[in-house]
Amino acid sequence: MPSNTQILLARRPQGAPVPEDFQLTETAIPEPGEGEVLVRHRFLSLDPYQRGRMDDAKSYARPVALGAVMECSAVGQVAASRDGRFKEGDWVLGGYGWQTYSVRPAKALIAIDPKEAPPSTALGVLGMPGLTAWVGLEDIGQPKEGETVVVSAASGAVGQVVGQLARIRGARAIGIAGGPAKCAFVKDTLGFDAAIDHRAPLDPALDAACPDGVDVYWENVGGAVQAAVFPRFRDFGRMVMCGMIAQYNTATGAAATGAPPGPNLGPVVRKRLRIQGFIVNDTGWQRYGRFRAEMLGHMAAGRMQWREDVAKGLANAPAAFIGMLEGRNFGKQVVALD
Ligand SMILES: NC(=O)c1ccc[n+]([C@@H]2O[C@H](COP(=O)([O-])OP(=O)(O)OC[C@H]3O[C@@H](n4cnc5c(N)ncnc54)[C@H](OP(=O)(O)O)[C@@H]3O)[C@@H](O)[C@H]2O)c1
Structure with a gap:
């Protein structure tokens, strides 16, 4: 049976995060309800703000609860849809969490066209x-x-x-x-x-x-x-x-x-x-359309270069994240999932 592999926040870091702050686990793949979409994640975005979510501190966003899946944005493909706007195989931005699948409200997803730009760019230069x-x-x-x-x-x-x-x-x-x-x-x-x-x-x-x-x-x-x-x-x-x-x-x-x-x-x-x-x-995000149109123009004209640092496999996400906070990433840090 295929399952949803997740990385949870096992404990709150004392200073720099260490591998023991994270826990890899398997759970059932969730089912989408009416108006929802099951997204199979292909790329996860690792970003410095996620370090803040690991602390139980007052901020502009709520912390990740202990034992909950680590927060991130993901690009993936629709695995099952119960909304007319998306069908199986569509590429989307808006998956959630350090995990291989997530169920998302269709209205929270942005369709992306892999012919326009490589899908992972929706987490970086175009994201x-x-x-x-x-x-x-x-x-x-x-x-x-x-x-x-x-x-x-x-x-x-x-x-x-x-x-x-x-x-x-x-x-x-x-x-x-x-x-x-x-x-x-x-x-x-x-x-x-x-x-x-x-x-x-x-x-x-x-x-x-x-x-x-x-x-x-x-x-x-x-x-x-x-x-x-x-x-x-x-x-x-x-x-x-x-x-x-x-x-x-x-x-x-x-x-x-x-x-x-x-x-x-x-x-x-x-x-x-x-x-x-x-x-x-x-x-x-209210200006995302204008931003994306301008950036695609720069990319097509060769005026905008970008570099990604791609970690392979969910199990390597904690090490990549810890490394990013220490400056070991070279370019936008993503995790590629098979
Ligand atoms: N305000 C917002 O809405 C918003 C949104 C996104 C990101 N951000 C912020 O933007 C900044 C960059 O984020 P990013 O996603 O683009 O990350 P990033 O630059 O791809 O990766 C982090 C980089 O920070 C540098 N760094 C880490 N520790 C450092 C230190 N002690 N001294 C000097 N440089 C250090 C390292 O580069 P070097 O090896 O070159 O030092 C590291 O590669 C972060 O502060 C992030 O929180 C803010």
């Missing part, structure tokens, strides 16, 4: 991370011709799209990434104007890449990278607060040791800076 980049630039970053945009975690799922869109909008894009291979990819494949390795001294590299300062800083990381970029803002600079992954394993839970020292915010007034956080789910 939530790409949409995050697009929305954050549209609403907050607003790069203009000739401006300098600095992007942290530049080779990752969000960062790679931010820099390429910034360039398409006429700005200079400077990427910060961990190690020479990621930096070479950011500069040579993604076409950023410069790439800076955050494992080497940041100040001289930022002096060279941003001699006139920074107009937009896209914050994915926090910590030492933020401290080095922040003093370089020009007047009317914008800081797009997308995430602070450097803190995700330490800001909550037993490992909490207090907030790390932040930058001196005095220049915010003098330089008339704008610092704004956002969550893509607030209003992003």
